Amino acid sequence: MSTQLSIAHDPAARHALWQRMRVPAFAFVALMLFLAAIVGLGALAPSRTASFIEIGLVACMILTVLLFSMEVRLETPLMRFFALIGFAWVGILFGMVLLDYLSR
Amino acid sequence: MNPNDHPIALWPASASASAVETDWLILAFTVLTLLLVVPIFIGVTIFAIRYRDGNKVNRQHSDRRDRMLELGWMLIPFTLTLFFFAWGARMFMDHKNPPANATRIEAIGKQWMWKFQHPGGEAEINDLHVPTGEPILINMISQDVIHSLYIPAMRIQVETLPGRYTQLWFQADRPGTFRIYCSEFCGTDHSAMDGLLTVMTPADYSDWLAHSGSSASMAEAGKSLFSAYGCTGCHRGTDTDRAPTLAGLYGRPVRLAGGGTVAADDSFLRDKIQNPGHNPIAGYPQVMPSFNGIIPEDELTRLVAYIRQPPTTRKLSALPTPLIEAPPSIVAPSSVLAQRSPLAEPSLP
Amino acid sequence: MSPLDITLRDPETPRSTLGRPPDYLHEAHTLRSWFFTTDHKRIALLYLATITAFFVVGAIAAGLVRLSLIVPNGQIFTSDTYNKLFTVHGVVMVWFFLIPSIPATFGNFLIPLMIGAKDLAFPRLNLLSWYVFIGGGLFTVADLVIGGVDTGWTFYAPLSTTFSNTYVVPALIGVIIVGFSSILTGLNFVVTIHTMRAPGMTWFRMPIFVWTHYAVSLIFLLGTPVITITLILLVMERSFGIGVFDPRLGGDPVLFEHLFWFYSHPAVYIMVLPGMGVISEIVPAFAQKRLFGYRFVAYASLALASITFFVWGHHMFVNGESNLAALVFSLLSFAVAVPSAVKVYNWTATMYKGSIRLQTPMLYAMGYIGLFVLGGLTGLFLATLSINEHTHGTYFVVAHFHYIMVGGTMLAFLGGLHFWWPKFTGKMYPEAWGRVSAIFIFIGFNVTFFPQFLLGYLGMPRRYHDYPPEFQLLNIVSSAGATILAAGYIFPMIYLIWSLWFGRQAPSNPWQAKGLEWTTTSPPPTHNFETPPTVDFAPYDYPLRTPADV
Amino acid sequence: MSDVTFPVGIDVHEQFANADQQRHAAQLGMWIWLVTELLLFAGLFMVALVLHIMHPGSVRAAVLHFKFWIGAANTAVLICSSFTMSGAIMLSRMGWQRWMVRCMLATAALGSLFLLLKGYEYYLDYAEHMMPFVGQPYALEGDPASRLFTNLYFVTTALHGAHLTTGVAILLWMAWQAHRPGFLQARQNRIEVYGLYWHFIDLIWIIVFPLLYVVGR
Known part of the structure; x- marks a missing residue:
């Protein structure tokens, strides 16, 4: 059995936890705000322009999740590369298919 | 190849100026290809013989790299081939822009036949008659799966899609009988979906139209x-x-x-x-x-x-x-599309 | 310099075989030790046996197709049988032989050896991917052989979704399952190459074989999921009529082609790139000379793997894609010529002033170079828009991709099999038989497929069971060539198996080749190296013949 | 017993040289798997985009039938679950194994809530005759193109639901493993790697929700 440290009500440990939870909490709040904006736009002012703004907001949400929740900002360049390459390839797929559909 | 060709002809008959140009394009491209690959074949063969293990030859070389040489054989062949891209692209765009005065023939591809209709209403199955010297625009659609109307003598084909019209055009410049195929696999009798294109002089063509017995355009x-x-x-x-x-x-x-x-x-x-x-x-x-x-x-x-x-x-x-x-919705359909149910997956034996 | 370094630097130095632990083949003999192994080398042999079996199925179908085409009016088989036969040939060869062939066998066996690792990063995942592969493969092959599918390997909608009356759904499910095997293999390779390299094994000390497998793994990872979801949509469409590819509901069959070729064009490079890796090992070994332009060849592999994702539309020039898209796809397709030219010219230059031994693997490699060049350049013909308008859907296309896939992948596969056979099994194959079969395959292949270029330009459409009589002569020539080719395939199957029992014991490095895999015993011990290697030398460090040496 | 910390670490498998290499390999492996997941869903997003372009009117008709507010609530639920998952990861790094298990159970509960809401939404769709493939008459009969988008909605949400169900199952299994002391000492790595998966399923839904429910309204 490993050594067990009793830290039941150790204020220093709790403080360390809150320190660590600051970034996830920030991501949580940011995501909720973005979501509120998207839902608000979609519910109150649906239009073509609103659609483009919504897509922009989705991009912000994706970035937030990647950078802060999934901690890409702390990762090695290799992990960042693999976090990025999927989106780059989605870009190729979308770009080349839309090249056809938008010019038909 | 076409019905009356020699059995060992190595070059297909052509019946339009555009087809002749395609032949020139492929011939010229073949010449370039040979210029690029024959040195490789010769090189591989000569090196294999000359530098065979045990032969006493000068094998002196260093590890130094000639970057220009490597960049050269990367980029020069590529640049040369771009000329053929441009040539092919120009012809392709010509094939996509039919002349305004083209005679318009409607084609329908269905499993497994071609139906053609002339502007005057004359209908043909699998076979098509066209005059020389006149641009012919074929506007086509498929009734079921994807087909492809392929006329080798004109060096052209375009696929027929269900639900959407596509077009091809050509201008025949000599009378003759040529083959038409479906070149996109379309099911059981795909290979039976072929016919004959008869190119006639304008006089013969109007004669043919007069005798084909159409009641209405x-x-x-x-x-x-x-x-x-x-x-x-x-x-x-x-x-x-x-x-x-x-x-x-x-x-x-x-x-x-x-x-x-x-x-x-x-x-x-x-x-x-x-x-x-x-x-x-x-x-x-x-x-x-x-x-x-x-x-x-x-x-x-x-x-x-x-x-x-x-x-x-x-x-x-x-x-x-x-x-x-x-109301139109209860007009008896003269022929409903024969469609198989998507659920008709046969049970495994 | 310690003795260890000397053996690493110069693999010709014999190592003591006394008192060494049993190699991976002789460590255990039970069935359980094979079917539950996590040793990458044993899994590679499981794959080898499996894909050989699939190859035999696909080759028999090809033989029957060529048999049928001897006569023009299709009297030998009914049209439905013929359509099912070429579908068996296409589906089995593409999905169950060519795509896994070199990566799953040689890649699995050699990547850890070449980078000096004990195993792949996820050995259990590796075993799982074999089970997934054989599960999906047997499912589909059983469906194809017992029930039959008549859509061709391309499964174009709406033929496959609505109009075909054959057993399409099980075949699709099998192909979807096999896709996961590709993904898991690719994932394992990428992680292994990134994290498991021996100390000192930097990126530019890796053999080109490893580079090409890295590039292929990226294609597996970035392409396969798209074909998986596309085929899932196809299954849904056929089973529930969801209609995404059904024009009667406003769907678009051309969208299927886009999604299909987004994977299936890069899949060509899944087949070709590993072959290039094999050739890049064989040519320097049998010329005893460093690979010319190593860095260019390495970068060319990555370039091919990325450019290939931009060119899929060249399969659709006449399929209703927009003119602009056709122009762009055509231009980008020409760009593929650049990295391909790099490889071919660099292999040729490697032979220059080498010390060349024309043993079996080298014969295959030379054949590969010739056939790949022809296949690649006819690819440029097809990428030229107005030539494509004539040759699309004809035997010209068939000949072109067989030059790439048989002339390329198959010859590289056989060349690599002979090259590494001593390492895999510890036995030498009979050299004379090897050379005879290599020559048979080269001649048989050309007699089979060169006439098909002519047939295609003459206008014979592919997948035709009942063709006009004027094409008969060339078809007979082609079928005759297929017979020679078949003989060339049967020889190695016999003498390689024969060599397992009767072959001469192989030394650690029969070809005096460089590379970490030749520094270990033949066959290697279970954990690949008796002592973990440290690398401080360049790849392909064959001796330079500087003026001082001559 | 609940307020104790445990040493954190991993058992090294034999093919790896050291723990760092193994940790690195596992992390990279998961990222690569997520890349393939993204491209899997990208095929569906591509179809959705093409339908948006080809049939804007029909897509709009279908979108107006989808349960916008349930979709929005579900997005919020997943964002909350992402937060609890982050909590579990942070706690695992500090060695607070008991609290970590609680966070994992909270995450699994939120995931299940999502699935329940999704199930209810499917029920409402069924009741409104928005499930044409089950053979019932379809609410927008005159507009066949809208059926495509409706069907795509079911394929996409079902595929996402399958991923989430798998995720919840793995989470519960890991929580069960972690209820004994010593989990973090041998397998702390697993929770990190699993966390990436959970966040990514969340990210996929963040794309799915606007693409299917919001854009084109």
Whole structure:
């Protein structure tokens, strides 16, 4: 059995936890705000322009999740590369298919 | 190759200026290819012999790299081939822009036959007769799966898609009999979906037309269908009370209810007859019934041919009031598309 | 310099075989030790046996297709049988032989050896991917052989969704399952190459074989999921009529082609790139000379793997794609010529002033170079828009991709099999038989497929069971060539198996080749190296013949 | 017993040289798997985009039938679950194994809530005749193109639901493993790697929700 440290009500440990939870909490709040904006736009002012703004907001949400929740900002360049390459390839797929559909 | 060719001909017959140019393109490209690959073949062979293990030859070399050499054999062949890209692209764009005066033939691909209809209404199965010296535009659609109308003597093919018109054109410059194929695999009798293209002198062609016994031109046939399916009930001449007018509609942009416009081309007209509720048009409530599965593909082609006519020749205002009182949705279909159920997966033995 | 370094630097130095632990083949003999192994080398042999079996199925179907085409009016089989036969050939060869062939066998066996690792990063995942592969493969092959499918390997909608009356759904499900095997293999390779390299094994000390497998793994990872979801949509369409590819509901069959070729064009490079890796090992070994332009060849592999994702539309020039898209796809397709040219010219330059031994693997490699060049350049013909308008859907296309896939992948596969056979099994194959079969395959292949270029330009459409009589002569020539080719395939199957029992014991490095895999015993011990290697030398460090040496 | 910390670490498998290499490999492996997941869903997003372009009107008709507010609530639920998952990861790094298990159970509960809401939404769709493939008459009969988008909605949400169900199952299994002391000492790595998966399923839904429910309204 490993050594067990009793830290039941150790204020220093709790403080360390809150320190660590600051970034996830920030991501949580940011995501909720973005979501509120998207839902608000979609519910109150649906239009073509609103659609483009919504897509922009989705991009912000994706970035937030990647950078802060999934901690890409702390990762090695290799992990960042693999976090990025999927989106780059989605870009190729979308770009080349839309090249056809938008010019038909 | 074609029925009367020599059995060991190594070059296909050609029957249009464009086909001859394609041949020149491929010949010139072959010459370039040989220039690029023959050195490799010779090099591999000579090196394999000369530098064979045990041969006493000078093998002195260093590890130094000539970057220019490597960049050179990367980029020079590429640049040379780009010339052929440009040549091929120019011809391709020519093939996509038919002359305005082209004679228009409607084609329908279905499992497993080709149906052609001349502007005067003469219909043919699998075989096609065309005159020399006149651009021929083939406007085609598939009734079921994807086919591809392939005329090797013209060095051209375009696929026929279900639900959408595609076009190809050519101008034959010598009489003869040439093969037509379907070149996109389309099921059991794919290889039986071929026929003969007979290119005739203009005189022979008009003679052939005169003896082929057509009762009505495409547009005339379309006009009677327009009445028979009850379209005249709403689309009356230039009257726009109940439905948008179709006079002069062809080729114009149409405003959609959802925003944006779409050009009223063949595919649009066909789509509107089949699925009126799809992408509703601005200004009119969607009340038209769907004719999906009710009007067969060849009748659709005739209807579109009728709507495509300029209003003066069509005299829409002189059309009679509805001939049929019954709502169009219960008009007995003359032939419903033979469709197999998507659920008809046979059970494994 | 310690003795260890000397053996690493110069693999010709014999190592003591006394008192060494049993190698991976002789460590255990139970069935359980094979079917539950996590040793990458044993899994590679499981794959080898499996894909050979699939190859035999596909080859028999090809033989029957060529048999049928001897006569023009299709009297030998009914059209349905013929259509099912070429579908068996296409589906089995593409999905169950060519795509896994080199990566799953040689890649699995050699990547850890070449980078000096004990195993792949996820050995259990590796075993799982074999089970997934054989599960999906047997499912589909059983469906194809017992029931039959007549859509061709391309499964174009709406033929496959609505109009075909054959057993399409099980075949699709099998192909979807096999896709996961590709993904897991690719994932394992990428992680292994990134994290498991021996100390000192930098990126530019890796053999080109590892580079090409890295590039292939990226294609597996970035392409396969798209074909998986596309085929899932196809299954849904056929089972529930969801309509995404059904024009009667406003769907678009051309969208299927886009999604299909987004994977299936890069899949060509899944087949070709590993072959290039094999050739890049064989040519320096049998010329005893460093690979010319190593860095260019390495970068060219990555360039091919990325450019290939931009060119899929060249399969659709006449399929209703927009003119602009056709122009762009055509231009980008020409760009593929650049990295391909790099490889071919660099292999040729490697032979220059080498010390060349024309043993079996080298014969295959030379054949590969010739056939790949022809296949690649006819690819440029097809990428030229107006030539494509004539040759699309004809035997010209068939000949072109067989030059790439048989002339390329198959010859590289056989070349690599002979090259590494001593390492895999510890036995030498009979050299004379090897050379005879290599020559048979080269001649048989050309007699089979060169006439098909002519047939295609003459206008014979592919997948035709009943063709016009004027094409008969060339078809007979082609079928005759297929007979020679078949003989060339049967020889190695016999003498390689024979060599397992009767072959001469192989030394650690029979070809005096460089590379970490030749520094270990033949066959290697279970954990690949008796002592973990440290690398401080360049790849392909064959001796330079500087003026001082001559 | 609940307020104790445990040493954190991993058992090294034999093919790896050290724990760092193994940790690195596992992390990279998961990222690569997520790349393939993204491209899997990208095929569906591509179809959705093409339908948006080809049939804007029909797509709008279908979108107006989808349960916008349930979709929005579900997005919020997943964002909350992402937060609890982050909590579990942070706690695992500090060695607070008991609290970590609680966070994992909270995450699994939120995931299940999502699935329940999704199930209810499917029920409402069924009741409104928005499930044409089950053979019932379809609410938008005159507009066949809208059926495509409706069907795509079911394929996409079902595929996402399958991923989430798998995720919840793995989470519960890991929580069960972690209820004994010593989990973090041998397998702390697993929770990190699993966390990436959970966040990514969340990210996929963040794309799915606007693409299917919001854009084109």
